[in-house]
Amino acid sequence: MKNNVEQRRTVLGWGGGAVLAVAVWALALPAQADSVDLLAQFMKQARSGRADFTQVVTSPTRAGQVTRTKTSSGRFEFQRPGKFRFDYRKPFLQTLVADGQTLWLHDVDLNQVTARPQSQVLGATPAALLTAASDLQALKADFQFTPEPAQEGLQWVRATPVQREGPIRSVMVGLRVSAAGPELAVLDVQDSLGQRSLLTFSAFELNPALPASTFTFKPPAGADVIKP
Template structure:
């Protein structure tokens, strides 16, 4: 179940070799003074042969370091929360919450980028991608080989992250488009807390 959000699923601390300093600077410049972020998103997930597509929409909340919230409004109501220690997946329809240790859940994922403050080179190799749409594109390859994620692409428009493409080892591709981004606004602490008593099932993944 956790894999579904990073087949997001839901967002982003990087680093690199000296040959890719310009690309690293692009990402680091975006993250440099980022403390909180709120953005609407559209998510499109394709299977390996592109014969099926799932579409979802919602709102993303980030508070660095270590806290985020993916709030899916459609097609089903689901909330994913990282509180700095664990990641919780709350299925509102099933009244069920599953949870996993955060470092384990985020290994090699885009969520590691935004949530962390570690140098980029700690977790990813970065290189530029030729642009075909006027935006600046950067490719990230996880250094951790024990992860489902094999490649991440970030698209920047006017120094704003507005697209993210992620491919996993099963051939699935997830595309996220971000709009209405608001940086460094005040966020309520309750956004990053889970209410265990609100569900029927609460189980641990590790």
């Protein structure tokens, strides 16, 4: 049981799981727009979205150790500002819901729920980067944004937290420009302990009408509810 619990924590990775991570989609950009402009358009245009995701968490290794990776996948939905939902389907059934006030994590197999105030746990995280603020300018108090060279068919932006003592070292945002406009393709997160969480996204839907119940969570009957 102990190993299973540790594996679940590893799968969820930084800041309570891909909390992380939420896609943003925009309209077509001017031909000369750089990658930071691209991200600004995401922030401006996308009010809601949903996509499938795959997350690969790589833990730092010591001399003589084999690199350890954990892969998970599922579905996520978001509605700005401040609401998102991750439904992990593999390898464990888990649900992560941010309702605007509380961040809920439900481990189905353990029948355990953890509840934390969003204001205390998100901060300068990928979740805040892409869901909390109304535009990119509002995030510049918490992040520095730097365009990176294009590679693998993507345009890249590096977001570095202003407060260097936090849990996140940097976030690389990979953006793909399609005929319909730009789309988020990758989030590559490096934390302060050397762990890497790589999220890739597919089957995006831009600005779908999401019912309010999507971001409502009620602990199941009999669940062990933990409020750190």
